[in-house]
Amino acid sequence: MPAFLEKGSIRYPLICLIGITLILLGIISFYNWLFAILGLLLSVIPFYFLIQMNVRQRKETEEYITTLSYRVKKVGEEALMEMPIGIMLINDEYYIEWTNPYLAYSFTEDSLVGRSLYDVSPSVIPLIKQEVETEIITLHNRKFRVIHKKEERLLYFFDVTEQTEIEKLYEDERTAIAIIFLDNYDDLTQGMDDQTRSSLNNSVTSILNKWATDNGVLLKRISSERFFAVFNENILQHLEKDKFTILDEVRELTSKQNVQLTLSIGVGSGVSSLPELGTIAQSSLDLALGRGGDQVAIKQPNGKVKFYGGKTNPVEKRTRVRARVISHALKELITASDKVFIMGHKHPDMDAIGAAIGINKIAQMNKKEAYIVLNPNEIDLGVRRLLEEIKKHETLYERFITPEQALEMETDESLLIVVDTHKPSLVIEERLIHKIEDVVVIDHHRRAEEFIENPLLVYMEPYASSTAELVTELLEYQPKTAKIEMLEATALLAGIIVDTKSFTLRTGARTFDAASYLRGQGADTVLVQKFLKEDISNYVKKAKIIQNVIFYKPGVAIAKAQRNENSDNVLIAQTADTLLTMDGIYASFVISPRADGQIGISARSLGDINVQIIMESLRGGGHLTNAATQLSDMTIEEAEARLKLAIDEYFEGRKKE
DSSP, X not given: OOGGGSTTSTTHHHHHHHHHHHHHHHHHHTTOHHHHHHHHHHHHHHHHHHHHHHHHHHHHHHHHHHHHHHHHHHHHHHHHHHSSEEEEEEOTTSBEEEEOHHHXXXXXXXXXXXXXXXXXXXXXXXXXXXXXXXXXXXXXXXXXEEEEETTTTEEEEEEOHHHHHHHHHHHHTSEEEEEEEETTHHHXXXXXXXXXXXXXXHHHHHHHHHHHHHHTOEEEEOSSSEEEEEEEHHHHHHHHHTTOTHHHHHHHHHHHTTOOXXXXXXXXXXXXXXXXXXHHHHHHHHHHHHTTSSEEEEEOTTSOEEEEEOOSOOOOOOOXXXXXXXXXXHHHHHHTSSEEEEEOBSSOOHHHHHHHHHHHHHHHHTTOEEEEEOOTTSOOHHHHHHHHHHTTSHHHHTTEEOHHHHHHHOOTTOEEEEESOOOGGGBSOHHHHHXXXXXXXXXXXXXXXXXXXXXXXXXXXXXXXXXXXHHHHHHTTSOOSSOOOHHHHHHHHXXXXXXXXXXXXXXXHHHHHHHHHHHHTTXXXXXXXXXXXXXXXXXXXXXXXXXXXXXXXXXXXXXXXXXXXXXXXXXXXXXXXXXXXXXXXSEEEEEEEOTTSOEEEEEEESSSSOHHHHHHTTTOEEOSSEEEEEEOSSOHHHHHHHHHHHHHHHHHHSOOO
């Protein structure tokens, strides 16, 4: 239909009128053809002018569209060539086929055509290969958001430097809160005279105030042993970069005064809510203290925790009062349950088994049924010897059950006591933790970020030599309704001896008190030595691993097993212990394949080197002098390379003396 006949045209009513006129003329022609011809002539004239008007209007419209099209095309070309947006066309081999002038200017070059992206901007290659649609990269100190159009092999570069700078400024200015705790201040100052205490106070306050002033930190003392600090994320990053050297400064200053005073710092960051920051800071401090103090714990928004420090052995500061309170609380929980399940870690050692037997005795003293969960396929030679001896005592042996039996026997009123570990991933049967609501944790390891959720009672003392020592102290405050049998006391003593390497490591006065108590209950030291006798074949395996030892750093020895020689955790740990007894070795690391396909690493030290921090960087854990980890999906050579990198990072972070 012609444009002038369309309903949208302004001439449409006139066309309709002419149509009506012609119809009327047709009717008139039946009566008088002269009047009809005259009317037709009169109608043709306006119709002619109407057509001319329409032609002229169409011509004007076409001229307008032509002009507009030219302008739009010109604007498009100018936008393409002059707008501050980089545009790049590439081919399949990552060679540049075309760029607009703005992009060439951003690269400070006249032309990029014909050059390879590998030469011009290698940072863009991963974006293209990973088939990611958008990503921010850095080019000549500018930030660009790059958008990749795969089908067109087209890249857009948007300069977002100012935006990213504003975002970084916002992140840097976010508030962070820290709670600083003088670990053993009350214990140290309890016997001091006023002058000595005042001198220590002044020294510590002065060094903390100087540290705060130098780093732009607002510091306020809120009690004799606590400080409150406020700073921002940018300052926190600088403190992390320096590895919180304030820990070393306080330790060294006080040691010159013959006082072993250390700091623990809990930091809350990453959220905008001030009450939540305070909660996170307190939680971080609890974590740092649970790991033995003398360190910084920083909880991140993603749930991960960073640790700094922890270079000294924790000072024994447990009190009999705490042991008595915990013992009483444990008694209440046991008597309120219908049955008690006791579980240690996978591949349990003497400490885990001894502690479990001690908890079983506590349940017996409170007239409650208790069962020790054990997987008979995951025990070492020493524990197997202990079980052979236990089989001669039917009343004790029948207390041992498999994980499957425990899952069938548990009820809503059951109590689960986890000993010698606090990590859900390390317990013998993780399903028990989720099925039994009431859980108690008794452990002597430094607390890690992974922890059993919502336990009713937690008794964690990193100052203790072993979990068996902690359980022995709890036994002393239980009702004397049942006598501790010789074999039970021997198992507990064996746990202490194994974890202290025959009272040479992590041994305090309380350790000897616990050993003395067990000896008084009939513990047989000869039987302990029988349990701990070494197998000849294992000794040969250890010797083969040790003959491959290298000194990676002064005093740091690394021994690596052959690819096809699998070793269990106990053998790896024993090899590390043996290395540590040799002259000139202050820290030992043993790497070996395991039967499950993982690579096991066991680490030991005499205390000068914190092997816990090194193993934690490899997703392991332990103590300052005793730690381990397992690595998956890698060869033994790759595991060795990662270990060396972790050792390098540890030594780089230590303060140069």
